[in-house]
Amino acid sequence: MSAGREGGEAAKVRLGVAGTGFIGQMHARNALASDAVELVAVGSARGAASASQLAGELGVRALSLEELWTDDEVEAVLLATRTSDHVEHALAVLGASKHLLLEKPGATTVAGQQQIAAEAARDPDRVVRVAYHRRHDPRFRELVRLIGDGAIGTPFAVHSVSREDFPPDEGDRYSGGFIMDVGVHDFETARWLLGEDPRTVFAHGHTTVYAPESGPDNVYVTIAHPRATTTVQLSRTSRVGLEIRFEVIGTEGAALLAPARLGGGITLLTETVRHEFPADCRTGFPDAYPAELADFAAAVRGERTDSATLEDDRWAVATAVAARASMHRGTPVEIGPDYE
Helix, strand or coil: CEEHHHHHHHCEEEEECCCCHHHHHHHHHHHHHHEEEEEEEEEECHHHHEEEEEEEEHHHHEHHHHHHHHHHCCCCEEECHHHHHHHHHHHHHHHCCCCCECCCCCCCCCHHHHHHHHHHHHHCCCCCEEEEEHHCCCCHHHHHHHHHCCCCCCEEEEEEECCCCCCCCCCHHHHHCHHHHHHHHHHHHHHHCCCCEEEEEEEEEEECCCCHCCCCCEEEEEECCCCCCCEEECCCCCCCCEEEEEEECCCCCCHHHCCCCCCCEEEEECHHHHHCCCHHHHHHHHHHHHHHHHHHHHHHHHHHHHCCCCHHHHHHHHHHHHHHHHHHHCCCEEEECCCC
């Protein structure tokens, strides 16, 4: 750890940033403006030119990655190289006895992540953290505080939506793929807020916009925890950019974190706002029921309508039957047959 200055002021951590992609550049610029760290060097796996250009802009040294690992002036490394290279580079940083801030995810495989953890455990005085930025976002931290204060009772469900404008490209092969690159944020946040490790997961995906060979561009994930459940929608086909929604449901209410376009901030839904909500479906859909009757009468008169048919109902019932069976069996089941 860094030594203290006279008067008790903590010395800045002397940081080197490895990686000059858009995330690495962002980290380097933030480090330059930080009161907590001192940016002393940048390094790139892309070659000297990439590091030199960024270093010249920021007024620091450009080093090769190998030089960054071993440079005496660098006491900590922020590792923002390609995810597929994280294991190799993290082991090198730790082997050089540097502190490590590792961009998420730590690795693209469980085995690779365990390699890093095993090496980190060899020196408990060496600080290793993974850069999950939601942990430091004021809105998510406020959500944690509210839950900890019992504002919604005991949390038992999380519903998370992460939508991005994120077309498939060559980088997918280095990031671990769409689910790994984007979903780890949701999975980590759910575990953090619920305080429970995940046990099982079921995922379904489909291709809606991009070429089928690119793989699913929208994925739906259900995660079972010991006493809670998480559902996650991941999308790379957003037409508005980044859209994050996060809801935690508890025994005494719910807390919803919404985008600015939907009001922003955190909305608490407890008994104190019950009067602002419909009491039931009758008051919730006051116009729908009369229209339903009119639509039925029109159908009787031979007019074409949009009323649900028995075929529509068949699929709804079959889906409910299958969902019920899947819940009891703990495995995905086909929609169509009847199940005990």
